[in-house]
Amino acid sequence: MLVVNDLHATVDGKTILNGLSLTVNPGEVHAIMGPNGSGKSTLGHVLAGRPGYEATAGTVSYMGRDLFEQDTEERARNGLFLAFQYPVEIPGVSNMEFLKASVDAAREHRGEEALDAVTFMKMAREASKTVDLDPAFLKRGVNEGFSGGEKKRNELMQMLLLEPSLAIMDETDSGLDIDALQVVAAGVNSMRSENRSFVLVTHYQRLLNFIEPDFVHVLSGGRIVRSGDKSLALELEERGYAWIEDEVA
Amino acid sequence: MSQEQINQAIDKEYAAGFVSAIESDTLPPGLDEEVIRFISAKKNEPEWLLEWRLEAYRGWLEMAEPEWAHVHYPKIDFDAISYFSSPKSMEDGPQSLDEVDPELLRIYEKLGIPLHEQEMLAGVAVDAVFDSVSVATTFRSKLAEAGVIFCPISEAVHEHPELVKKYLGSVVPRKDNFYAALNSAVFSDGSFVYIPKGVRCPMELSTYFRINEANTGQFERTLIIADEDSHVSYLEGCTAPMRDDNQVHAAVVELVCLDRAEIKYSTVQNWYPGDAEGKGGIYNFVTKRGVAHNDAKISWTQVETGSAITWKYPSCVLRGDNSIGEFYSVALTNNLQQADTGTKMIHLGKNTRSTIISKGISAGRSSNAYRGLVRMSPRASGARNYTQCDSLLLGDKCAAHTFPYIETKNPSAVIEHEATTSKVSDDQMYLCQQRGLDPEKAVSMIVNGFCKEVFKELPMEFAVEAGKLLEVSLEGSVG
Ligand SMILES: Nc1ncnc2c1ncn2[C@@H]1O[C@H](COP(=O)(O)OP(=O)(O)OP(=O)(O)O)[C@@H](O)[C@H]1O
Ligand SMILES: [Mg+2]
Numbered sequence: 048m049l050v051v052n053d054l055h056a057t058v059d060g061k062t063i064l065n066g067l068s069l070t071v072n073p074g075e076v077h078a079i080m081g082p083n084g085s086g087k088s089t090l091g092h093v094l095a096g097r098p099g100y101e102a103t104a105g106t107v108s109y110m111g112r113d114l115f116e117q118d119t120e121e122r123a124r125n126g127l128f129l130a131f132q133y134p135v136e137i138p139g140v141s142n143m144e145f146l147k148a149s150v151d152a153a154r155e156h157r158g159e160e161a162l163d164a165v166t167f168m169k170m171a172r173e174a175s176k177t178v179d180l181d182p183a184f185l186k187r188g189v190n191e192g193f194s195g196g197e198k199k200r201n202e203l204m205q206m207l208l209l210e211p212s213l214a215i216m217d218e219t220d221s222g223l224d225i226d227a228l229q230v231v232a233a234g235v236n237s238m239r240s241e242n243r244s245f246v247l248v249t250h251y252q253r254l255l256n257f258i259e260p261d262f263v264h265v266l267s268g269g270r271i272v273r274s275g276d277k278s279l280a281l282e283l284e285e286r287g288y289a290w291i292e293d294e295v296a
Numbered sequence: 297m298s299q300e301q302i303n304q305a306i307d308k309e310y311a312a313g314f315v316s317a318i319e320s321d322t323l324p325p326g327l328d329e330e331v332i333r334f335i336s337a338k339k340n341e342p343e344w345l346l347e348w349r350l351e352a353y354r355g356w357l358e359m360a361e362p363e364w365a366h367v368h369y370p371k372i373d374f375d376a377i378s379y380f381s382s383p384k385s386m387e388d389g390p391q392s393l394d395e396v397d398p399e400l401l402r403i404y405e406k407l408g409i410p411l412h413e414q415e416m417l418a419g420v421a422v423d424a425v426f427d428s429v430s431v432a433t434t435f436r437s438k439l440a441e442a443g444v445i446f447c448p449i450s451e452a453v454h455e456h457p458e459l460v461k462k463y464l465g466s467v468v469p470r471k472d473n474f475y476a477a478l479n480s481a482v483f484s485d486g487s488f489v490y491i492p493k494g495v496r497c498p499m500e501l502s503t504y505f506r507i508n509e510a511n512t513g514q515f516e517r518t519l520i521i522a523d524e525d526s527h528v529s530y531l532e533g534c535t536a537p538m539r540d541d542n543q544v545h546a547a548v549v550e551l552v553c554l555d556r557a558e559i560k561y562s563t564v565q566n567w568y569p570g571d572a573e574g575k576g577g578i579y580n581f582v583t584k585r586g587v588a589h590n591d592a593k594i595s596w597t598q599v600e601t602g603s604a605i606t607w608k609y610p611s612c613v614l615r616g617d618n619s620i621g622e623f624y625s626v627a628l629t630n631n632l633q634q635a636d637t638g639t640k641m642i643h644l645g646k647n648t649r650s651t652i653i654s655k656g657i658s659a660g661r662s663s664n665a666y667r668g669l670v671r672m673s674p675r676a677s678g679a680r681n682y683t684q685c686d687s688l689l690l691g692d693k694c695a696a697h698t699f700p701y702i703e704t705k706n707p708s709a710v711i712e713h714e715a716t717t718s719k720v721s722d723d724q725m726y727l728c729q730q731r732g733l734d735p736e737k738a739v740s741m742i743v744n745g746f747c748k749e750v751f752k753e754l755p756m757e758f759a760v761e762a763g764k765l766l767e768v769s770l771e772g773s774v775g
Contacts, residue, residue, distance in 0.1 A: 095730050096729075096730075097726050097730075098722060098725075098726065099722075118729075119726070119729040119730060120729040120730075120732050120733060120734050120735075123729065123730050123731055123732040124732045128730075129730055131727070131730075134727070135721070135723045135724055135727050137724050137727070137728075137741075137742055137745055138745060138746070139744070139745030139746050139747070139748040139749075140741050140742060140744070140745030141745075144741070145728075145731070145741070148731075148733055148737060148741065149731035149732050149733060152731075152732035152733055152734070152737070153732050156732070188745065189727075205731065209731070209732075
C-alpha cells in the first residue's frame with residue numbers, strides 16, 4: 048500500500064523529516080505517536096502533497112506507483128485521504144455540494160458515472176447519522192462556524208463517503224468528547240477491511256482501546272525512533288517520551 | 297504553485313466572443329445635430345422627441361466626462377464612434393419571428409437565448425436588442441392578455457406616446473450626467489414595459505443586448521413602469537464579440553415603481569472584457585435608477601463579469617413612505633479589467649429601508665471598487681440601511697477598494713455598514729485538492745460560495761446562467 052523509504056522533507060525550506068521509513072500493508076492500522084512538533088502532521092502533508100512541503104530525499108511508493116509523480120488531487124482520487132488536524136472553513140460552499148464534488152471527482156477518475164443528486168443525498172444523510180452530525184450540517188458551509196468537535200466529525204463523514212484506500216487521520220480524536228471518541232472509533236472500525244489501511248496520528252492511548260492498531264510507532268525529530276505493537280502505546284502512556292529520546296540520543 | 301493554478305482556473309476564454317457576418321446599415325462615425333436628426337427620422341419620431349434629444353445633446357456639449365471614478369483609460373474620442381447601426385434586413389421591420397433574419401436568430405441561439413416561442417417553456421418573454429435595434433419581442437400576445445406592454449421603446453413612442461412622454465427622463469433627467477445626456481441624445485432602442493394597476497406580470501421579462509458592429513456605440517434606453525399594486529421581474533443579459541478596439545456602451549434604465557408596486561431587475565453583464573493584455577473590451581457607462589413610491593419595492597441584482605471598464609451605480613430613490621430598496625451585486629474583474637460599481641440609496645420617505653450586499657472578486661491585475669452612497673434626508677425618520685461589502689482577492693496583483701459615502705440628516709435614521717476583505721487561501725485550495733477537486737473546480741466553487749447571498753436573489757433562469765459564468769455544479773439541487 049504505502050512504502051516510505053528514508054524520507055527527508057522540508058517545510059518552507061526548513062528540514063522537518065529526517066530519514067523516515069514506514070511500510071503500511073493493505074488492511075493494516077498503524078498508530079503514530081510522538082511529542083509536539085516531532086513532524087507527525089508534516090508527514091501527513093508531505094504524503095498528501097501540500098504546497099510548500101517538499102521531499103528532498105528518499106522515496107515513497109503508493110499502491111506501487113511513485114507518489115511524488117502525482118498531483119495533490121490525483122493522490123486523493125487514487126484513494127489517499129487525509130483527515131486534517133485543523134480543518135479549514137470554506138464559507139458559502141455547502142458541505143453537500145463540496146462532498147458531492149469530491150465523490151464525483153473520485154468516481155470520474157475510476158471511470159464511473161457521477162451519482163445523481165438524490166442518491167447522493169441519501170448516502171450523505173446516512174453518513175451524517177453514522178458520525179452523529181445533524182443532517183442540517185450538510186447544508187451549512189464547509190466547516191463554517193463548526194465547533195472543534197463538529198469539524199472532526201465532518202472529516203470523518205468525508206472519509207466515510209470517499210471510501211479511501213489509505214486514510215491518514217491526524218489527531219481526529221483530539222478535542223472530542225468521550226462519546227465522539229466512540230463515534231470515531233466505530234467509523235474507523237466499520238471501514239476496516241483487508242484492502243484498506245489506516246495511519247492514525249494520536250496523542251492518546253485511549254483511542255487505541257477502541258481501535259486496535261497492528262503497529263505503534265514513535266516519531267521524534269523527524270524520524271521513527273521506535274516501533275512496536277499496541278503495548279508500546281501503554282508504555283508511552285506510563286513513561287512519556289523522554290526515555291525513548293534519551294535512548295536514541 | 298497554487299497561485300498559478302488559480303490563474304489558470306480564472307483565465308477562461310470569452311465564449312461569447314464571435315463576430316457575426318450580418319450586413320448592416322451603419323452611420324459614419326461622428327456626432328452632431330444632423331446625426332441626431334437622422335436617428336430620429338429613421339425612427340419616424342414625433343417632433344417633441346427630436347426636440348428632447350437635441351436639448352439633451354446641447355446639454356451634453358457643455359458637460360465634462362466624469363473623472364472621479366477609480367478607473368483609468370485613454371480619453372474617448374466620441375467623434376470616432378458611430379451612433380447608429382442596424383442590421384440591414386431590419387429595414388422594413390419584421391412583423392413576426394418568422395420574418396427575422398435566420399442568421400440573427402442563429403446568433404441568439406449561439407448565445408443560448410431561446411427566442412422561438414416553442415422553446416420558451418421557461419416562460420421568459422425576450423426583447424433582443426442587436427446593436428441598436430430591437431429584433432424580436434416574443435410572447436407579446438400572452439402579455440397583452442394581461443394588459444402588460446412589453447415592446448421596443450421605439451415602438452412605444454408611437455403606440456403609447458402618453459406613457460413615454462410622461463415618464464421618459466422622469467427618473468434619470470436628460471442632463472443627469474455626461475453619459476446619460478449622451479444616451480438621451482442618441483439612444484436608438486431599448487425595451488419598454490408597462491404593468492397596469494394590480495397586475496402581476498405572468499412571466500419574467502427579459503432583454504438581451506448584443507453589440508456586433510465594430511466601432512459602434514450602444515446606447516439603449518429602458519423604461520419600466522409598474523403601476524400601483526403591480527409586480528414585475530425583469531432580466532437583462534449582455535454580450536459582445538471580441539474586438540481589438542474598445543467599444544462604448546452607455547445605457548440608461550429608468551424604473552418607475554408606483555404605490556405598493558414591486559420591480560425586480562436582474563442583470564447578467566458579460567460584455568467582452570478585453571484580452572489578457574487589456575486590449576479591446578467594452579467601456580460600460582451605465583445609469584440605472586428607480587423611483588419607489590409609497591410602500592413600493594425596487595430590487596436590483598447584478599452579476600458583472602464583463603467589460604474592460606464598468607461604471608455603474610444602480611440606484612433607488614425611496615421617495616414614498618415605507619418604500620424599500622435593495623441592491624445585490626457580484627462584480628468579478630480579471631486581467632486588466634476595471635470596475636467601479638455600487639449603488640445609491642436615497643432615503644426621502646419615512647420608514648424607508650434599504651439593503652446593500654456587494655461582493656467584489658478581483659483576480660489578475662484587475663481593480664475592483666465598490667462605491668456606495670446612503671443618504672438619509674431630513675424627512676426620512678425611522679429609515680434604515682444595512683450595507684455589507686465583501687471583497688475577495690485571487691492573487692496579489694489585483695486590488696479591491698471600498699468607497700462608502702454616508703450622509704444623514706435625520707437623527708432617527710439607522711445605518712449599519714460591514715466590510716470584509718478575504719483571499720482564496722492556499723489552505724482552502726489544499727483542502728479542495730486533497731478531496732480530489734482540480735484547482736479550477738476548487739476556485740470556482742470557493743468563488744461561488746462567496747457569491748451565494750447574491751445568487752439566491754436571481755431568478756432561476758439567471759441563477760443558472762450566472763452559475764455557468766462562475767461554474768456552479770450542485771447548487772440548487774440540494775434542498
Ligand atoms: N511553515 C513552517 N515553517 C517553519 N517551520 C514549520 C512550518 N510548519 C511547521 N513547522 C515546524 O515543523 C515542526 C513539525 O510540525 P508538525 O506540525 O509536523 O508537528 P506535529 O508532530 O504534528 O505536532 P503536534 O503534535 O503538535 O500536532 C514543528 O516544529 C513546526 O513548528
Ligand atoms: Mg500535528
